[in-house]
Amino acid sequence: MRHTISLMVENKFGVLSRISGLFSGRGYNIESLSVGETTDPNYSQMTIVTSGDDRIIEQITKQLNKLVDVIKVTDMTEFEHVEREMILIKVAPIQQKRTEVLELAGIFRGRVVDSSESTYTVEITGDEKKIEAFISLMRPMGIKELVRTGKVSIMREGLKKK
Amino acid sequence: MKISGAEIILESLKREGVKYIFGYPGGVVLNIFDVLYENTDLRLILTRHEQAAVHAADGYARATGKAGVALVTSGPGATNAVTGIATASMDSVPIVVLTGQVPTMLIGNDAFQEADIVGITRPCTKHNFLVKDVNDLAMTIKEAFHIATTGRPGPVLIDLPKDVTGGKTEFVWPEKVDLPGYKPKYEGNKWMINQAAALIEKSRKPVIVAGGGVIASGAYKELKELAEMTQIPVTTTLMGIGGFPGSHPLSLGMPGMHGTYYANRSIQDSDLLIAVGMRFDDRVTGKTDAFAPNASIIHIDIDPTSIKKNVRVDVPIVGDVKKVLTVLNKLLKTESKSQWKEIRKAWLKQIDDWKHERPLTYTYSDDVIKPQYVVEKIYELTKGDAIITTEVGQNQMWAAQFYKYDKPRTFISSGGLGTMGFGFPAAIGAQFAFPDKLVIDIAGDGSIQMNIQELATAVINKLPVKVAILNNRYLGMVRQWQELFYGGRYAHTQLNPLNMALDVVPDFVKVAEAYGAVGLRAEKPSEVEPLLKEAFKTKKTVFMDFIVDWKEKVYPMVPAGAPIDHMMFEEKEEKPAKKLKVVK
Structure with a gap:
């Protein structure tokens, strides 16, 4: 099963490598990873999407907790939480489909951030379902390039356990 | 007053109670060595290889329970140290390794003797540091010792660029460390310990499997109390040897691949397995699905990642073994000893039958020395009052099987990593810790050649280390x-x-003599005892070359990946071994 794990870590050099090294060294899989400073510049917040059975996820969270530079590990999957990812997608539709791209981007509350004679670059933000839906709609249009930020995740207030 | 980074390092080590540093100089650690030139409180022990320096620090740590310290240079010095660090990591040994590094300006430039040792050792240290500012030195060293020696112990590496050790600042020794991401849990969960006590009271066929955690936490007495009070037999893993007296009637010896028949049978037949400070290594469990099939499992370990990693656990208790056992023993004290004796009667009788059915054996010969015979004789002559280190392989297993260890920290062996060449430098480290103790490395002719250069370290420092080479001319x-x-x-x-x-090849007697040590050789069983007596009498470093039966195998044996009750035993009708021509 897929799990979203949120980490509070020391904002020091080498921390990312400790974490990614733990995953590769023990044969765990990282599906996406995003990291950035928190309001306190001493700490960074990291969101890792990984998958595995219960035993593996338990090991992953325990192993992460064991790292000296990791302050807090939360398996977001156990809690009510909000997940978002942003993508930038560059499509090159044929002439007749150009307006269709704009319409779809509008429906998905996306923004066109760049356009040229032959392409549009659209910015979309949303949860996994929304992102995947938009990508699949764009596929027949001709995707030239796709970049994604990886998921970020935050707990809903109240820390309700599912 | 401002002092140099190198001086800060030595001052900090002194504050941590360090007496010996095992090391080897080189270009970028010269600042530190230069300060050591005049310093007499801290002794630098010059080894002949950086790997041996780390093993010696490791041996010192295992013998004393205090952190061992090694100091090596950058690049090849640091990479040579890696095997030693990985060895300590697998066996949870507290050591602090200081490596020199090229000046911060040059890091990343592929400078001469540069290696990204922090990157290289990330997976085989408990934690590591690159110090970029001389002002961080004292705190980093304090943190390194704290991390190495607390929780589940392990190696910590500090990488020290030359401009940092050469820089100057005020020395401020920090009062305490503050590591928000490092808070080992010592107290076990009360409710879980209650559950454990209830299971123990209910069980009819319990067995304790004790590992290195018993020794690391100093829970020797608590374990003995638990076993004796509740009359539960104890099997000690390779790392747990000495954590429970080997000569105790409740001792089952070692479990697993080369474990005793009765230890493995007891585990497989048990209705309750109490795992104390051990991590269910594959050499202990064999096929995990078939391991202790009828038992509930209580697992006490300070490292939460050890729990449920390899086997299912019914009652997990994360905490320090000594603290948890203290609470558990208190809970169990309600029943009187005679009651426990009565309850355990049938189970202990069963185990006794297994002990008689298949004891540990080997076939003695008058013509050729059996390696087991040498180990037995060492035990007999030392009366178990020695520190034994081992290399890795058959020598290690025989040393574990045919010598009974009654005290913790008297059996020092590379368990997890299985590092050949460990025993001799580890013996040197142990001898520094206990100058008056008899320290014996039980070795093989293969392993001893992996750090044989340490003869120089032993001889020059006048260490009476004894090396018993079970020479079978094979990687046995x-x-x-x-x-x-x-x-x-x-x-x-x-x-x-x-x-x-x-x-x-080589002639170990001549090698020993070339280094100024004593070399002795025995080719016949009758020569074994006189030779050992002679060796133990001298205050010098001694190599004992025992020409043993090359055909001898370690039994019992469970093939890798098989259930631990699928055991192979010695075939009794073996033909007499061929006699070998050896150097006179």
Whole structure:
């Protein structure tokens, strides 16, 4: 099963490598990873999407907790939480489909951030379902390039356990 | 007053109670060595290889329980240290390794003797540091010792660029460390300990499997109290040897691949397995699905990642073994000893039958020295009052099987990583810690050659370390696997091809003498005892070359990946071993 794990870590050099090294060294899989400073510049917040059975996820969270530079590990999957990812997608539709791209981007509350004679670059933000839906709609249009930020995740207030 | 980074390092080490540093100099650690030139409180022990320096620090740590310290240079010095660090990591040994590094300006430039040792050792240290500012030095060293020696102990590396050790600042020794991401849990969960006590009271066929955690936490007395009070037999893993007296009637010896028949049978038959400070290594469990099939499992360990990693657990208790056992023993004290004796009668009788059915054996010979006989004689002559280190392979297993360890920290062996060449430098480290103790490395002719250069360290420091080489002219353990599982095709395990009628290479007696140590050789069983007596009498470093039966195998044996009750035993009707020509 897929799990979203949120980490509070020391904002020091080498921390990312400790974490990614733990995953590769023990044969765990990282599906996406995003990291950035928190309001306190001493700490960074990291969101890792990984998958595995219960035993593996338990090991992953325990192993992460064991790292000296990791302050807090939360398996977001156990809690009510909000997940978002942003993508930038560059499509090159044929002439007749150009307006269709704009319409779809509008429906998905996306923004066109760049356009040229032959392409549009659209910015979309949303949860996994929304992102995947938009990508699949764009596929027949001709995707030239796709970049994604990886998921970020935050707990809903109240820390309700599912 | 401002002092140099190098001076700060030595001052900090002194504050941490360090007496010995095992090390080897080089370009970028010269700042530190230069300060050591005048310093008499801290002794630098010059080894002949950086790997040996780390093993010696490791041996010192295992013998004392205090952190061992090694100091090596950058690049090749640091990479040579890696095997030593990985060895300590696998066996949870507290050591602090200081490595020199090229000046911060040059890091990343592929400078001369540069290696990204922090990157290289990330997976085999408990934690590591690169110090970029001389002002961080004292705090980093304090943190390193704290991390190495608390929780589940382990190696910590500090990388020290030359401009940092050469820089100057005020020395401020921090009062305490504050590591928000490092808070080992010592107290076990009360409710879980209650559950454990309830299971123990209910069980009829319990067995304790004790590991290295018992020794690391100093829970020797608490474990003995638990076992004696509740009359539960104890099997000690390789790392747990000495954590429970080997000569105790409740001792089952070692479990697992080369464990005793009765230890493995007890585990497989048990209705409750109490795992104390051990991590269910594959050499202990064999096939995990078939391990202790009828038992509930209580697992006490300070490292939460050890729990439920390899086997299912019914009652997990994360905490320090000593603290948890203290609470558990208190809970169990309600029932009187006679009651426990009565309850355990049938189970202990069963185990006794197994002990008689298949004890640990070997076939003695008058013509050729059996390696087990040498180990037995060492035990007999020392009366168990020695520190034994081992190399890795058959020598290690026989040292574990045929010598009974009654005290913790008297058996020092590379368990997890299985590092050949560990025993001799570890013995040197242990001898520094206990100058008056008899320290013996039980070695093989293969392993001893992996750090044989340390003869110089031993002789120059006048260490009375004794090395008993069980010389079978083979990489014996690998040869054993080739005999049993590869149709006797001894691919490259013959260190001295028998069919070539060569003299044995090297002549260990001459090697020892070349270094100024004493070299002795025994070729007949009758020579074993007099030779050992002679060796133990002298205050010098001694190499004892025992020419042993090359065909001897370690039994019992469970093939890798099989359930631990699928055991192979010695075949009694073996033909007499061929006599070998050896150096006179």
